[in-house]
Amino acid sequence: MALAFNRRGRRSVANGAFILACTLATALALVFLVAILASLLVNGVGGINLDVFTMSTPATGSRGGLLNGIVGSLAMCAIAMVLAIVIGILAGTWLAEFARDSTYGKVVRFTNDVLLSAPSILVGLFIYWLLVRPFHGFSGIAGAVALALLAAPVVTRTTEDVLKLQSRQLRESGVALGAPVWTAIRAIMWRAAAGGIITGGLLAFARISGETAPLLFTALNNQLFSLDMTKPIANLPSIIFNYALSAYDDSRRLAWVGALLITIAVLGANVIVRAFARERKRP
Template identity: 60%
Template structure:
């Protein structure tokens, strides 16, 4: 009596396994197809307007020649300042969680809040920074935009730092402290060096996370039709310029919006590929 039951149970498990594999494979193919369709539409609509003027000329009036120099330069400036903040805070916070947070109630709270920030809507972050940096000072600024982007990138860097440092062998810590080095010295000179590729990966993923954000910048940096390097005044960015141009009634502006979207897609895809490659290399070591 036990043989038929065992056979039926085994067959049912195989059937469930085949069904699960088929569903996950179908979902993967659907996601890949959607990604390819998005990339195809971006290339078809944006590649025709991609030329040297996009990188050398500023935002044009309707019907005139121009490019996106003020937008991509502004995006780069704000993202770099945001990443300086995010990398410093994220690496220190991730290090504390990985090295000192075990069994610490405060670490549980910090980890929970970090997870909340990971999934927080970016528009809420923009509204928060608007209330603390824009409204009190009676003006939009690139600095406020960089702070808003830093709020979005810091949780990514923190989580990546904690995960990559937990992957390092405890033998490294024990060997360093066995030689008489303090815990802080071992972390700075041994663990951080061993985690270098993972820390770089976290920074790259954080940069990719914020490079296409529009909502926080609409409430903070607003935009600027001219090239500006002043962090205390409004500054243009690719996402806000794309938003403005895509909603316009002018064909040349909409064409530039497609070009800007293609540039962001290429940048984000490239950064993610580099980050994943570095992560795989650090884990394999």
């Protein structure tokens, strides 16, 4: 009895110590998160005004805003997401419905997982050698391709996972009615997995919206407002990077505002993802 009591006592102490360690780690993470959000709000909210959304980045000491950076970031993210969604959905569908456990499928799956964790600066350097150096100039297209290369693995992995979760009867029902396999996948499987695929797209957008390193190698920046994707184009991450190092208060204030806008976009995407996930769990 005493031995059993001692064992239970040791297990209780170990369990309590583990729970305490997890609680402290969570609290520490929350402290840092709150500190980051508080610094963004304190330094960024005061700089938000109409000029931020109606004027381009200014010269030193001049009046200006972030319009060119906002538009440039949205344009590159839009092109990147179109490329990532098309490639990711098709690749994820192939892995889930056709490749499955084949050797080639395992190689593609492993490569996709490597890309998921690849440093973004390496992706930017790769696109620099592929699309910037040969054409002797930075461009918004190169920036969008770099972002797409970061987003596509997220969409691919999510698409594969949600398609594998669908019941076997769904796959068989369309084929049993005489529909071709591709029609059954498009009309039945994609529709059943639409919520998960959309969630993957939103996660991919959150992944790329604040990336700076690949854009420094590809899109660079542009002090003026431009929609020409074949030339260097302004973007919020590059503006934040340059203005945060400035010695002028006005430039640093714009950097804080840009960081706050990106944070709001990422948090908004994550909130939407949570909402979709909650809707999927409802019976």
